Amino acid sequence: MEEFVDSVENQTFPLHPVDTQSAFLNIPTQFFFPNKTDDADFMPNKVLRHGFYKALARYPIMAGHLQADGKGGTQVVVDRNNLNMPEYLESTSDIEYETMRKKNFHWSVWPEGLATVGGITTAHAKEGVIKLANVHITRMKDNSGVVVFLNVPHYVVDGVGFFEFVSLWGEMCRNGHSERQFCFDRSIIADSIPSERRALNSATEQMYGGFSPLADWLAWLSPITRGWVLSKAQLSAGVSSSTFRVSRAKIDDLRAQVAAKLPESERNKLNNACVLAALVSMMAAHAHRACDAERRPGLIASAVSSVWAALRSLVAAKEAENRPVLMLGDLRMGLALEKRNYTGNVLMPFNTPCPVTVLEAPITPESIASTARIVTAIYSSIDPPLIGSFVDMITRNPHCFTRPMMYVDANPKIVTIVNELHFNIYSADFGYGFPEWACAVPSFFANFIAIMPSPPPGDDIVVNIIMKTDVLDKIVANEFWQNIATLIY
Numbered sequence: 001m002e003e004f005v006d007s008v009e010n011q012t013f014p015l016h017p018v019d020t021q022s023a024f025l026n027i028p029t030q031f032f033f034p035n036k037t038d039d040a041d042f043m044p045n046k047v048l049r050h051g052f053y054k055a056l057a058r059y060p061i062m063a064g065h066l067q068a069d070g071k072g073g074t075q076v077v078v079d080r081n082n083l084n085m086p087e088y089l090e091s092t093s094d095i096e097y098e099t100m101r102k103k104n105f106h107w108s109v110w111p112e113g114l115a116t117v118g119g120i121t122t123a124h125a126k127e128g129v130i131k132l133a134n135v136h137i138t139r140m141k142d143n144s145g146v147v148v149f150l151n152v153p154h155y156v157v158d159g160v161g162f163f164e165f166v167s168l169w170g171e172m173c174r175n176g177h178s179e180r181q182f183c184f185d186r187s188i189i190a191d192s193i194p195s196e197r198r199a200l201n202s203a204t205e206q207m208y209g210g211f212s213p214l215a216d217w218l219a220w221l222s223p224i225t226r227g228w229v230l231s232k233a234q235l236s237a238g239v240s241s242s243t244f245r246v247s248r249a250k251i252d253d254l255r256a257q258v259a260a261k262l263p264e265s266e267r268n269k270l271n272n273a274c275v276l277a278a279l280v281s282m283m284a285a286h287a288h289r290a291c292d293a294e295r296r297p298g299l300i301a302s303a304v305s306s307v308w309a310a311l312r313s314l315v316a317a318k319e320a321e322n323r324p325v326l327m328l329g330d331l332r333m334g335l336a337l338e339k340r341n342y343t344g345n346v347l348m349p350f351n352t353p354c355p356v357t358v359l360e361a362p363i364t365p366e367s368i369a370s371t372a373r374i375v376t377a378i379y380s381s382i383d384p385p386l387i388g389s390f391v392d393m394i395t396r397n398p399h400c401f402t403r404p405m406m407y408v409d410a411n412p413k414i415v416t417i418v419n420e421l422h423f424n425i426y427s428a429d430f431g432y433g434f435p436e437w438a439c440a441v442p443s444f445f446a447n448f449i450a451i452m453p454s455p456p457p458g459d460d461i462v463v464n465i466i467m468k469t470d471v472l473d474k475i476v477a478n479e480f481w482q483n484i485a486t487l488i489y
Contacts (some may be wrong), residue, residue: 001085004053004063008080013061015074016186017394018331019155019345020401023074023223024230026121027162028134028151030114031428031435034097035145043146043432045090051173051430052088053242059165059343061156062086066223070246074223075157075399076132087124088132089116093138097145098179106489111138115148119236121153122227130223132156148402148428148435153485154345155223159423160332161343161355168222174431175208189391191339192335198385202391203324203351204270207392207407208400214240215406219399226402235409235445240469242476243439243487245454246461251275251484254365267402269376271318272420273451274464278371280449281325281415283481285368286469287474288413293469322353327378328418334382344426347418348390349404363480379419412468446471456461462488 015023035042056062063082064076093111103109124131136149152162164182171178218226255275259267276337330348332338353373361367394400408414426434435454446468454460463485465475476487 001049001053001155004057005083006065006078008060008078008083008121010080011060012066013076013078013156013184014186015076015155016344017398017401018189018348018391019186020074020398021349021394021404022154022158022345022347023401024121024226024405025154026119026151027116027154027159028111028115028117028119028441029162029166030105030441031148031150031166032097032100032437033146033148033430033432034436035143036133036433038107038143039432040143042143043430045137045139045468047173048148048415048430049088049331050136051169054172054176055169055178055467056086056133058168058178058180058182059184060167060289062152062430064132064202066130066132066155068222070220071399074155084202085133085305087116087131087185088133089136091136091138095138095141098141098151100140100145101436104489105439106441111140111147114138114147115151116149118149118441119443120227120426121155121222121223121444122231128224130227142399143413148430156345157343158330158345159336159418159420160330161345163344163424163427167424168388169406170430174429175347180323181341183337183340184344185281186346187341187342188337188340189331189335189346192297192337192384193388194384195388196385197389197392198383199209200349200350200386200389203353205393207324207349207362208397208403210326211404212403215402218402218406236443238367238445238468240470240472241443241445241464241466241467243324243488244463244465244481245488246276246463246485248459248461251461254279254484258369258372262373266373266376269380270372272461274372274375274379275368276451276461277327277375277417277449278368279363280417280463280465280475280483281375282359282361282363282368282371283475283478284415284447284449285323285356285413286363286478287471289360290474291470307377321356323356323359324351324352324411325354325374325412326404328416329379329382329389329416330388330419330422331382334384334387348368348382348387349416351404351407352378355390363478386405408447409445415447416448417449420450425453426456428486430446 063083064078068074076115138147278300327350329348360371450464452462
């Protein structure tokens, strides 16, 4: 750690409005490493700790303090005389690694306190500041394995930047050095956008505009106060999470069937992620419809919940013929930022109305094709002129970053989908091989779907679905889904 402190230079990182779009969320992730050879010196704590601080020297932004101006603008200040050092914890567990493996690493058998933070970015309980990195190294009973927990708030990185840090940390542990360089300069976003513009769709503009006093109030709060409020709002109340493994052979076959129902000019744009996004959107619509038919009106649990429900109803969308599907697009490829190893947030939410008749149609390759056309059109439309219009919109109104969150919370049937297949989730090798499994904390908020790679050497696809418990139960029981996906937990 002393080596890191000596290397720090005073600097300020002004965050871009794109950074704030998911700034209230963490990336709390567990990596599970088995001690396959019963090595007495397996993943020693000293090596992990030393490698972490060497990697931190390449990511100095994670040792800074968040400073907000109350108008939506935020910066990270790194002051070598007042560093916001990451929380770094080490512990041992009386649970054998094999116990977790037998349960497919279900969180019910995790060591108590393994995840030191949850999904919402809040202040550290003792220090009263938002830590920009939290680490917890847990050594399992008899040194049978190690679980590495790492969290970094979305304020400073997105999934790509997060897993690049984990990979760098492993490289520092293995080799003691790395030639890789990373870009934290948010100005390259503006520099990469051309003068040409292409209009956003009206649904996305409406999500960010309109009358939303609750969203504006949340944006005005400091990051610490906003985190406290959101942590008390029970956004994940009644929410469950399930993870599935989708057979590569079966999804390839389904993609071929779906592609056959598309115009020939659109077939090359269709990939497995688009098929899965379309299928899960339809399953969610079917599940919500079934649950609506079964539910009976209930009483509001508390005065706080009543007030929250009343406020969020001010931004509720009127569901008529269409239902929104929120796709999170990565702007890296559209702006060629991946070539510069850019680590900041570049997620762009596309609010796309889908006809309810399409989403609730019987699930067949033909009906999936109808939904997949909408999904594919979203992803294929992410080009520099469209990105420029999005950046212009959020730059003019930097306080608008809380609006998508309130919009989603106010419309409980909206599905939010993120494609993480390009994330290097399993690239972390601390000198003893790659993780056997990696996953986030159990739940964030309802109607969130992540499409992820499977652990190597497999080439299946992992899908994590977070829904209200009764809705998720319907999805788990969906016969079409059961034919291509296996429930992990």
